[in-house]
Amino acid sequence: MKSIFTKLALGLSAFAVVTTAGVAYAAGGKNEHKMEHVHWHFDGPRGTFDRAAVQRGYQVYREVCAACHSLDHLSFRHLGDKNGPYYSDDYKNPSDNPYVKSFAADWTIEDIDSETGDVTERPGVPADKFPPIFPNDAAARASNGGALPPDLSLIVAARGGGADYVYNLLVSYGLEVPKDLKLTAGLHYNPVMDGGAIAMAAPLLDGQVEYAPTEINDHGEVKIVPAPAATVEQMSKDVTEFLAWSSDPKMEQRKSLGFAVMLYLLILSVLLYFSYKAVWRDVEH
């Protein structure tokens, strides 16, 4: 019996090793540049999003990235969802959340006047989606030297290195260009990018945003905290934390349910194991 268990364990671990190796291989490119691994707050089975970092990250997105990059899969109300950056216990319905309302109102939304049918503009409400930055792809390319700024709502999930990739991409500007790399006009050297050339110029400069010394907690209360210095590294970390939340906003629900399910299955397995032992007690096999 033991040997069967051992074999099962061996078989499954072999499977795990092979798939992980395969996945890791499939994910990794041929890049000489060594990416820095960041210890993210959301790493690991109990990891959660760093709420203050996601809030700062939203500020970086709003003030810097949103000049070119959209968030197609997010609505303003998502900011106030359970485990979202501005969730408040007092406003279970995020549409009532004053922070969410004010963030939404900060954006201009194109609408149709229902009386005249004319295209009008109005401030956003929590139910609105984040609006497109450019009217269409052609316009986006025209404004960006022919390159299309990717949508950011899934960017952390859509890149092999995940959050590390996005962070490293943002901080790997201004490095010495390798001699064999020919950069055409409008391209910048970035070793994290496949091929080493990226159309986006260095997006962040030290002190580009001004962090407020505040954090908004689960009860919508403003806490005074020391504001971190807005270095490129800090802003990159913060906006990556925000984009990681945007890629997988239900991560915390999933992990906490996972903990309960694992515990349940563990107890169930123990009970079933002893049931099995009891049923087979008098049977040689």
Add this chain to the structure above:
Amino acid sequence: MAGHPSTYEPKYAATRWLDQRLPIIRMSADFMVFPSPRNLNYWWTFGGILALCLVAQIITGIILAMHYVPHVDLAFDSVQRIRRDVPFGWLLQPMHAVGASMFFLAVYVHMFRGLYYGSYKAPRELLWIIGCVIYLTMMATAFLGYTLPWGQMSFWGATVITGFFGAVPVVGVSLQEWLLGGYSVDNATLNRFFALHYLLPFVIAAIVGLHVWALHHVGQNNPIGVTPKTKSDTLSFHPFYTVKDAFAVAMFLMIFAYFLFYQPDALGHSDNYIPADPLKTPAHIVPEWYFLPFYAILRAVPDKLAGILLMFGAIVVLFVLPWLDTSKVRSMRFRPVARGFFFIFLFFCFVLGWCGAGNPDDIAVPIGKGLSFYRVSQIATIYYFAFFLIILPVLGLTEKAKTLPDSITKSVLGDTAVAAAE
């Protein structure tokens, strides 16, 4: 086993009435007391695990279909909407996606078990072949399903796979256009893939019915491959194997839950979070992990048609396996030489998976000038086919098997205990 007498006695007027017209309770009751070899090990629990996988995929799939939109402009967004806004969609969508991987994990264990213990040999040839049909249908279903989220890998995977049909001589191009509903993978393709993805699981369920029927007709094989002869060789399915299967299911669900809750994206490809773009080919098009060995076989020869034939051949060879293996001894426990070749075969299946994930030109094994993935996959492909077409047929005629125990009871209790019991 066939013809074991039914012990079911209807207790009530209603059940007697039903029993004379449609003995469905009798059938279930007989299944529960089905005489099963007493020496079945944990590798035999994967049948039940697979049944659970199928049911889970169908239930989660039906709910997802209520929210999914099969249209090229909306499919990707609708999956995101399911994950973000649909109540418990964040649980169901990954459960379906991870569930597909778990289904294949279980089916591979189930198939290798059948291979090792000779479960395809007489009188179980049809049981095995029906199983192969289920596996083939599963592959089709998984491929169709992977297209639906309409990410980059969905689109380009579908383009590559449907391209196979274009390689068929003479009618290839017409066949491919007929399958796609156009000249390339587009809305018509997505629509029909969705329709077929919804249909095939029910076809699988029906074939599983045949598989279970055949199983109950011929009885389970067992680790020593000796047919049960006396009553002491078997145990009632319930409670002995219901409880053992339940324990194994709980263990399996823990692996499932680990991936579902903590690594939901580990078995997929990050490119599938990029919406499909027919104008932009991904750097490396790779299928899901469970197709990687076949992908490696496909790419092991330079000619497209030959590669496709080899890939399909790798599955066809499973269908004729009962007649390729000439040995009368079922279990490899008693075939020391075949056993060695089996483990090499298992190793090369993993190697093929590894090659399928790799870039053919990259160096896989740094020996001498270095072996590329292309070369390694050729070696592994040759072994894959040699195992079925040369090793098993020849070994069956030349190998001297160990002496088989007279009965399951004897192998479990030893000769003396049997003598004492008698």
